[in-house]
Amino acid sequence: MPNLRRYLPVLDWSRSYDRRTLSNDLIAAVIVTIMLIPQSLAYALLAGLPPEAGIYASIAPIILYAIFGTSRALAVGPVAVVSLMTAAAVGQVAEQGTAGYAVAALTLAFLSGGFLLLLGIFRLGFLANFLSHPVISGFITASGILIATSQLKHILGVTAQGHTLPDLLGSIFSHLDETNIWTVAIGSAATGFLFWVRKGLKPLLKRMGTPALMADILTKAGPVGAVVATTVAVWWLELGAQGVNIVGEVPQSLPPFTRPEVSPDLVGALLLPAILISIIGFVESVSVAQTLAAKKRQRIDPDQELIGLGMANIGAAFSGGYPVTGGFSRSVVNFDAGAQTPAAGAFTAIGLAVAAVALTPLVYYLPNATLAATIIVAVLSLVDFSILGKTWSYSKADFTAVAATILLTLGLGVEVGVASGVAISVLLHLYKTSQPHFAEVGLVPGTQHFRNILRHAVETDPSLLTLRVDESLYFVNARFLEDLIQKRVVEGNGIQNVVLMFSAVNEVDFSALESLEAANQRLKDMDVGFHLSEVKGPVMDRLKATHFLDTLNGEVFLSQYDAWTKLRRSSSA
């Protein structure tokens, strides 16, 4: 059943599952579970959903991904950027805290899952390539800033809203008078502590001679420590009565069965955000999965990944969750902790299910400020402006795309930001190809090789104009070619033959064919020969299917050297 195994990778790895793999997977699951409990609550807060939604979104999706996904280490669940995008999308159709808001989040997960499945079934994973790496870097950096800013309100204890940097800052500023001093104390203590855990704790433990594995676990447990300490503080000092916002009642239950609403209105409003979330989620997930797979010389199949992530999102839609994807930090932790198969994910799901049933009363007094602190510390590590410098020195087009993505994401929100990033990259690429580079070439003496007459010392012949066309010819640049040939021939004196060297022409579309026909006709009228050289196989096949070669006022040469030998000799004879 090789075909069934392609669609159900679980059939593949489960056959060689043994005691050793089991114990490795179990250890990884315990570590990841401890880390995921506060993280899941925090991301639900970021998405504007009740805290349990974050835990539910990590249970069914993980199990479904374990069955359908191809990465051995990817951990699926809520992630920061997707949570932010969920808040932005759902906030447009419903008020936070209403039942409609939660249903819209389920619907968003359902649409996103359906879209990913469709892409996977039709093997359209390559579409993710339209999101260039610089654009993703810029987008992640800007999102990190937006997310950190959006969490400031929880640290200050004020009400504020907005999906863009100016809105968020303006809203926080105008509510500064609501600041709660106790909340600020908890929030800044937690933030400071978590930054110290991240930067200072590990070196300290090392100096103290703690074993490496232990030091690692202690560092990872930092957020849990902050959660426990601040929860106890709030309960002990009765800070809830002082206006400190706490998580409060969380239902003690396994993930409920829920249903997305597929009304035309809601689907219409959420379809575009769902597509953007899917693509961002897929790209993030695939790049994490590929990085981790390469370290163990394993392979992942991007099209099957789409199916795995699609199923995970559909699972989230029917079990009280919201859009999920493969997360960077949780996957790295999973990998570092020694997870060997997707079963580690399934064990994590069991751990979270136990937490959902047994531990939720314990977080009643957990202050929102602590959750905000864990988010801020996590996302600020994503902020990295170095891509601006790197692209600036390499290519202004890439720089423009990155800078625009960052500015538009901060200024107009995540959806506009990422969509503009893609659009700008595509437009700049088309612009570059619309005015292609052409070089007049001559023979490098003593070889059969032809190069640009402006860059190399080469032999030329005044009766022979050879233009190397440095771009595929298609509608965007077809007219440019026609004008260029006309101009060069009119300028040059005594030109008897024009050769277009097609070594860099990878496509000639119908518009360009019409331009070549027009150029051929004009040169014929001027009594100038028109030749092609080094036409590639696929281009030649296509030209042969037309009348162009019959009417061509010249020849097609296999190599430019053949053209040079023949046309130079005939002109000097």
Add this chain to the structure above:
Amino acid sequence: MPNLRRYLPVLDWSRSYDRRTLSNDLIAAVIVTIMLIPQSLAYALLAGLPPEAGIYASIAPIILYAIFGTSRALAVGPVAVVSLMTAAAVGQVAEQGTAGYAVAALTLAFLSGGFLLLLGIFRLGFLANFLSHPVISGFITASGILIATSQLKHILGVTAQGHTLPDLLGSIFSHLDETNIWTVAIGSAATGFLFWVRKGLKPLLKRMGTPALMADILTKAGPVGAVVATTVAVWWLELGAQGVNIVGEVPQSLPPFTRPEVSPDLVGALLLPAILISIIGFVESVSVAQTLAAKKRQRIDPDQELIGLGMANIGAAFSGGYPVTGGFSRSVVNFDAGAQTPAAGAFTAIGLAVAAVALTPLVYYLPNATLAATIIVAVLSLVDFSILGKTWSYSKADFTAVAATILLTLGLGVEVGVASGVAISVLLHLYKTSQPHFAEVGLVPGTQHFRNILRHAVETDPSLLTLRVDESLYFVNARFLEDLIQKRVVEGNGIQNVVLMFSAVNEVDFSALESLEAANQRLKDMDVGFHLSEVKGPVMDRLKATHFLDTLNGEVFLSQYDAWTKLRRSSSA
């Protein structure tokens, strides 16, 4: 003042204006004026505007184009496709026949003029290239069908509306019971007569020995004949009382001074249609102007044309008109009639102004059915499905773009149709470049030329893998390259060196640079050399600005033959 002359071409041609040019221009103006009177009334009807709007739209715009435009023969005014697009755009914001409708049409002309001016000032005329020739052909054909169908209601005398083929046909069908028998009689007689004038009259006059110029004028005057005959018939037989719709009262005046409304709501609703109208109008106009200029070995400047057309549209906005552009049929008539300078256009404008003041009472009894007949006969000559066959046999991608443009224009209207045509062409181009053609190449014996091992009998060396990359490398295909190198090297046995032959690589963007770095690192880990050959100047300049060449686990060769000589020798040594 060469600079001023660039922006005011009138300063150029007016210096050599003499008596002979004047008389040629005057004759052309008389012929064009006679043809334009019924055409202008008809196109106003198509745009849903009062008949005088069509005449007003031909006066100020013609004069402004004569000052700012570069074509000697282009005749600017209302044209069929732009009138249809105006009806579609304005119909969304106002009810036909209201004052708001006319104001919205002025605003549309103003926005369109402003957009064209902006493009012209920033010299962005190349943007029109995004509309490929096959897409334009498909769009014009579908628009012709839509226009002819929309005029059927006037031939039948029923009320019907819609901007798509199904809507129009459904609406006409459900109102068939309103059919007016007198209107049908006039409409079909006029349509039949005009078809006969177009196809049968000229050969007949020739056989009768009529001089060519006279035969030409008589053929061009066909619509005027139909107008006069049916107007007299309606007046004589008092058919207005029988329910035949007539043009009725038309104000006797010069173009009024009008003002577009630039409220945010109206601008928001009309901006996108205005941009589409501008681009379609510009492309149509430039292709007509280029065709006519080539016949007299003159040149037009596309960027200055944008300024000319922009001024013409702004003129239309302030003088009771609606969006205009250079029309195909009127320009050809102008050219054939011997127009030598834009002054012919100015004389036409004077003729139309006289008509607006003196002749408008004469069209009181003119039936709308006759105007509809002139439109139908004119636009059906634009319908040409042969582009479907031509593109089908050449390239399925081009065919897909044309077929989609035709179907979407007919099914969803002109705006969706043309926008989809552009989007589909761009996406198909990107799709083609996302999975580029790669060829493994070897040496053609006895030459220094390298070709595909699958297509040619060539020499190869098992330790040396040479891949010719047949596409520029950029974000859309960057990952593809990385995977391909990895796959080929793992498959091939005993490969010691990989050469990428970059003769067809015209760009390496930042994402692709990162892929090359990753490939270099992986090959280094496998102890395989990584080389480039035939890197073009512009690409090399860019690579030199990075650390890539320092870390390259191999060399950059000027020619593939150098790479072959060196790497083959070293491997056999």
